[in-house]
Amino acid sequence: MKKQMTWLALSCVTALLGACADMGNIKPQARQMDANTLDGGKQLAVSNAAIAAQWPQQEWWHAYGDPQLNSLIATALADNPSLHIAEARVRQAQAFAGMAESATLPAVGASTSMTRQLFSEHDFIPPPEAGNYAWYNRVAVEATYDLDLWGKQRQALAAALDEVKVAAAESQMARLALENNIVRSYVQLSLQFTLKDMVEDTLSHREKSLHVMRQRLAAGLATEVDLTQLEAAVPPLHIQIEQHEESITLLRNQLAALTGKGPAAGEKITRPTLMLKSNAWLQLPTALPADLIGRRPDVAARRWGVEAASKKIEVAKASFYPNINLMAFIGFQSIGFSKFLSGESAIRGFGPAISLPIFDGGRLRSNLGVHTAEYDIAVESYNGTLIHALENVASTLTVAQSLQQQKDLNDGALATASKARNLASKGFSAGMTDFLVLLNSEVALLAQQQQQVQITARMMESHAALMLALGGGYSPEQVEATAASSQQNAQKTESMQQKGRQP
Structure with a gap:
């Protein structure tokens, strides 16, 4: 009798499976790239330094040695609304995972x-x-x-847990973008202060020259035309100073907004004291293409998106079987x-x-087709993000190395321009040099000084860009910790189901 019941049960299962809707020949078409197969080129070659460079630390901006910058970023991480939105999306994904988990439990x-x-x-x-x-x-x-004989609910839960990881990685992306924007704005604020100082220094020299010109005019050694030409060169400097003041105010307001505060908070921001001590950041870590998958949150998010899409295909396939x-x-x-x-x-x-499902095959096949296409989209998004990540690192490193060369070249030009201005100033004061020579030397020196501080500012920005390109201290463990509670619940659920299936 027991054997007959067994054969009857098997016959019923066979009949049920035979009556299921046909899936058709719906399969994914995209193929996920292997990072190790991508050639990073010369820019991503391993450094010749005896000690390979380390990956960025999570608080990478401490390399600038500015306590005020550290305080601004700490405030932004606590109060920025955009970051709070990203964190809320993580909680939303966790809630969806809880809903998916409830479907695996008795009701x-x-x-x-x-x-x-x-x-x-x-x-x-x-x-x-x-x-x-x-x-x-x-x-x-x-x-x-x-x-859940076909694993539909378990796969749906696994997909939801992967979506939690996607949301957590995207939250880290928002965090890194915020940090990077604050550093860049802060560097620009420092640049505007320095440029303003230079123009004020030039104005001071110009006013001294104007005083000398008036003395020469009184002594009959110059003409009104000479004095007028020199006076006409003063107002443009006042305009430049005002323009730098405007930029400083706007950047303070921007930094205040990034930290989640009003313009009044920006008024309290004092002059930056940035100092990037070393160019060791121009070196790259080893095994870059492969490790970049786990070090950049955007690449990690797209990878977990592929995992989630893959599990959703299994959910769609399970819908073809009896429930x-x-x-x-x-x-x-x-x-x-x-x-x-x-x-x-x-x-x-x-x-x-x-x-x-018997006569619902069209809807089920369409549903499977939708999720299969979503998987292809997720794979190609991952591939594109990985390619962009490698290009981003290579391009950012190229800019950083070029700026180092530009700074070295500009150092010599700046020394020459400074020497020429000093000689022209002494000659003009002694009445041996025409004021146009002095004026031209000052313009040349100011141009070289501005070039120098702009190169320095770009170097600091390129440091921030490279830290962002390398993931800004992100590690997969951060996302794993964010999704830990949901994973523990899933493991408990799976353990209960396995015990329930044991004879």
């Missing part, structure tokens, strides 16, 4: 109904209720459990209230509920 609920109705004279209800109005009452505790739920109930049911909650009115029962 228990209670229901009650009390209906006064007219019973048919030709139904199963006997007299005196038949043909009369009476109360029909029912209260019961009901339980359902999806056996088998176990159902049970216990409670009381009666006509009238006199014996409603007595033992004579008790009800109980259990049994399976089976739903089988």
